[in-house]
């Protein structure tokens with residue numbers, strides 16, 4: 001479903017003394033339809049840069065992305081728009097993704113209008129109602145503003161919003177790290193359930209090996225812009241081959 005080959009990205013920071021940061025140094029991975037791949041690594045190792053490139057928010061230096069069998073850099077502008085529908089992202093700060101001046105219903109409608117989903121406003125509202133039910137929130141939130149909802153509700157709204165476009169791939173970038181521990185488990189169960197019901201393909205980015213090992217069948221361990229180890233999650237967690245992976249696994253088993 002999603003294949004990435006030799007992705008690279010550097011940034012130049014500083015004004016007077018320029019400094020080069022090689023954020024992603026040639027990573028490759030593949031996720032089959034309905035599969036779940038985790039990318040684990042410490043802060044600053046380049047995880048979110050990969051996600052931002054996939055979502056078209058950053059231009060890579062080089063690399064090839066195939067989505068649903070199609071090479072993405074060979075696409076026309078209209079095909080890029082279709083790709084953006086197929087791949088959606090859930091961010092760490094859901095409240096920051098909602099416009100504070102718009103009601104929840106209006107924020108939900110927006111992507112559906114842009115991508116011409118459903119024929120009428122009534123049809124769109126009905127679809128949003130169904131999605132709210134699916135993610136376990138009530139339509140009483142429709143008329144509220146982002147400051148009138150909880151963090152857990154905001155994240156469920158963002159999941160429902162991503163699903164309005166009927167994506168095939170969901171990129172999760174630390175989707176639960178800002179939530180209460182009690183809500184985190186509900187959210188992870190919800191995402192797993194949705195994956196089964198809608199045959200979603202997941203790319204899950206996190207520094208939390210415990211969450212990733214529960215959610216993902218396969219995992220890539222990332223350090224300083226490269227994948228140091230890739231494989232089945234169970235095998236990597238129980239038999240880490242690379243010193244960095246061992247360090248990461250040990251830091252989690254201490255808790």
Ligand SMILES: Nc1ncnc2c1ncn2[C@@H]1O[C@H](COP(=O)(O)OP(=O)(O)OP(=O)(O)O)[C@@H](O)[C@H]1O
Pocket residue numbers: 011012013021022023041042043044045046047048049050207
């Ligand atoms: N727009 C940018 N301009 C300059 N440097 C950047 C930019 N975006 C990321 N970087 C740098 O690239 C490196 C990788 O950043 P990235 O956000 O991908 O890491 P991460 O693994 O997702 O970290 P975290 O888990 O803390 O979000 C870091 O050194 C970061 O400072």
